[in-house]
Amino acid sequence: MAFRLYDTRLQKQVEFTPLHPGEARIYNCGPTVYGIPHIGNFRSFLFADLLRRHLEWRGLKVTQVMNITDVGHLTEDDVADAQGEDKLQKAARDLGWDPFKVARHFEEIFHRDRKRLRIKDAHVYPRATDHIREMLVLIQKLLDNGHAYVPEGSGEVYYDLASFPKYGELSHKNVDELVAGARVEVDEKKRNPADFFLWKVDPGHLMQWDPHDSKLWEGFKGGQPKLDPRIKKGFPGWHIECSAMSMKYLGETFDIHTGGEDNIFPHHECEIAQSEGVTNKPFARHWMHTRYLLVDNKKMSKRAGTLFNLDDLVTKGYGEREVRYSMLANHYRQPMNFTLEGLDAARASVERLENCRALLMEQAVIPAQAGIQSSVQSLAGKLKHDFGEALDDDLNMPNALAALFGFVNEVNKLKPVGADAKLALDALDDVNRVLDIFDATAKSHLVTKDDGTALVVSAGTIDVAGLLARTSHDEESVKLLVAARFDARAKKDFATSDRIRDELKVRGVILEDTKDGVRFKLPQ
RNA sequence: GGUGGCGUAGCCAAGUGGUUAGGCAACUGAUUGCAAAUCAGUCACACGUCGGUUCGACUCCGACCGCCACCUCCA
Incomplete structure (x- = not known):
């Protein structure tokens, strides 16, 4: 159509x-x-x-x-x-x-x-x-x-x-x-x-x-x-x-x-x-x-302090992506009720999408052991079809997003690897040409168990306290801390490993333990 | 007053004359050393009110209530 x-x-x-x-x-x-x-x-x-x-x-x-x-x-x-x-x-x-x-x-x-x-x-x-x-x-x-x-x-x-x-x-x-x-x-x-x-x-x-x-x-x-x-x-x-x-x-x-x-x-x-x-x-x-x-269901007004501009929202701690998403996610021909709570919801939604994409990027580089699975292929095809159909219908973005979240749920269940993951990733990136919601600069990395073992060799010399004292963290220092944490966890020293995770979280760096290793997300 | 539109579960928000929209939040379970992420499930026998049409209406018709916009060089 x-x-x-x-x-x-x-x-x-x-x-x-x-x-x-x-x-x-x-x-x-x-x-x-x-x-x-x-x-x-x-x-x-x-x-x-x-x-x-x-x-x-x-x-x-x-x-x-x-x-x-x-x-x-x-x-x-x-x-x-x-x-x-x-x-x-x-x-x-x-x-x-x-x-x-x-x-x-x-x-x-x-x-x-x-x-x-x-x-x-x-x-x-x-x-x-x-x-x-x-x-x-x-x-x-x-x-x-x-x-x-x-x-x-x-x-x-x-x-x-x-x-x-x-x-x-x-x-x-x-x-x-x-x-x-x-x-x-x-x-x-x-x-x-x-x-x-x-x-x-x-x-x-x-x-x-x-x-x-x-x-x-x-x-x-x-x-x-x-x-x-x-x-x-x-x-x-x-x-x-x-x-x-x-x-x-x-x-x-x-x-x-x-x-x-x-x-x-x-x-x-x-x-x-x-x-x-x-x-x-x-x-x-x-x-x-x-x-x-x-x-808040009322016309914006200066007096009520609701005549927000972008900087007002950024000052309140929201990112441009949340604003973009929350506006796009509402149908243009419906009066939109903008709220700060709505931006919180938008943030969570965007993170869910981004988690899916980060996972696919990690899996896409793993060499494939088999050809493309038909299930992934049909998922990717369905996403493109349903997403496009929804937007063809007078830009019905709520329905287009429903198709996207359906895709994310299926992909998270299937956990595709290699070429399959790449195929799913391409489908996501394709609909992102319209949405433009994924952050190209988002930094999500997986330090695998093998990497960890290699890093741990030198863990004894890592200045954990000194690294944690930093106000912000770059990729290299996070990797050193991840190595020290591998070491601590191997020794069941959970006090140290949790301290590293908590301290980093305060600075916006998220650590997630997975079966394959430790994933860290740097702040944007 | 004239014209156009809206009222959907805790919040946001699509859609349809009869089969689960979706997201967020909360809670439960799986998983985890603990978290996070993810999965499964619950909240959901939801559709402003009252009538009417119909085998059947949230969906069609009527009335009413509430809200919004334009008619003022506001996107």
């Missing part, structure tokens, strides 16, 4: 057939870089990462574009309001940075944190401020097409919703009802209360562009266009950047557009109106949206 996704517009699951065979072009609504991205943002980005990885796993060539919204609506007042709320923003203000510098700063943090969460690099991260010209070109085309207008003397441009009857099809909203809701700002400039601005004039705004300045158009493909002279110095509307950048990098019609559920209206609805108003062609073929992430 092919990949099936739930399309927000159609409100049902549909089979995905790419516009260009063998290729998928996807656009993800990215971060607004005026603050440290929080876990709610990352749920959306991790979903985009999962979508991209699954499509690639299914053999498609994916082009992924994620925008960086750096045209803020950062006025002097906003900056002032931010005081005391956000340490970095406050720092930026104290340093007297201009908005561009603030944007670049938080953009860097976004990239730093997403890399820690192993979110793959998108192919392009276009910045809104680098595409003001593309936006102005679209705005002019909308004016030419009769989809936009310039209110008398305003210098601004508004979208004329009356010209686009499809407005509301994505969010299933009725424009008249929206207006009746009376929450739309009353503005005499607008023809229709629900019309939204494409270009805004506001002298108090920190970021502004003069559309008629020839400098702005230097080096622009096609040169400076003929713009409506009534448009004054100002800044673009929020929605137009995604229309301009998605179409520039993915084409006028592309496969999938994603975002958080809050983007459905008005943002994505407006994107459709703008894009299709210009091209008269379908814009995004499919829309996928993640539900909100709640913390």
Whole structure:
């Protein structure tokens, strides 16, 4: 079966057939870089990462574009309001940075944190401020097409919703009802209360562009266009950047557009109106949206201290892998209840997976005495099949993980050796192309009984107390301690052997006695 | 008020008109010098409430209760 996704517009699951065979072009609504991205943002980005990885796993060539919204609506007042709320923003203000510098700063943090969460690099991260010209070109085309207008003397441009009857099809909203809701700002400039601005004039705004300045158009493909002279110095509307950048990098019609559920209206609805108003062609073929992430079943809030960012969680002792796993393990279309207890559970789950993999790695290097067992082969095949089938079903990761844990249980029972272990390991690593949960740097080693015997020869000279006194341990010193422990255990000196194990545990080094020898795990 | 969605055993969380989802936690047993890891088992005759349809509903329909989101440039 092919990949099936739930399309927000159609409100049902549909089979995905790419516009260009063998290729998928996807656009993800990215971060607004005026603050440290929080876990709610990352749920959306991790979903985009999962979508991209699954499509690639299914053999498609994916082009992924994620925008960086750096045209803020950062006025002097906003900056002032931010005081005391956000340490970095406050720092930026104290340093007297201009908005561009603030944007670049938080953009860097976004990239730093997403890399820690192993979110793959998108192919392009276009910045809104680098595409003001593309936006102005679209705005002019909308004016030419009769989809936009310039209110008398305003210098601004508004979208004329009356010209686009499809407005509301994505969010299933009725424009008249929206207006009746009376929450739309009353503005005499607008023809229709629900019309939204494409270009805004506001002298108090920190970021502004003069559309008629020839400098702005230097080096622009096609040169400076003929713009409506009534448009004054100002800044673009929020929605137009995604229309301009998605179409520039993915084409006028592309496969999938994603975002958080809050983007459905008005943002994505407006994107459709703008894009299709210009091209008269379908814009995004499919829309996928993640539900909100709640913390302790409530919306995140600064006051409750639940607006966690990645560093907050790391400070609390959690690793990036636990965060990645716990977000991935929940279905994107269900509201997710994020809790610290959930991270504890995620840690235990990841460790179970990793123990299985470590065991397979140990066994894979042992020379095989026989050929591949059909049982292992069918297990590996079943894992790939069931895992893939689950993700084909609108990225049903809970079911995909159930398949994975089923595999782990069977492998632990079978205890495959040699080529069998290698086969099982390959199957694990294959699904890990999507999950990316195993730690390549995790250090789990088995010191076999034979190794131990060899090490024990020199055990008498090992400075056990000195080694234990160290604050951290490298592989070599752990091996020496393991040797001393072999020696102690041979003499039934369990006080010493337990002391070595306990002291190492405090420093994060785990020792496990097995039939084959001693396994040690170094901290990550 | 309008629209969309959710309520599943201690916690998290899939799914289905009739046969064990899965994970975590806890407990018991096997294994171990003791642990850890692993295996077996228990908690699990779970599905917000009340009606209806049906041979049979957690799954379909209706009402109600509780919760969430969007309609405010929040992923």
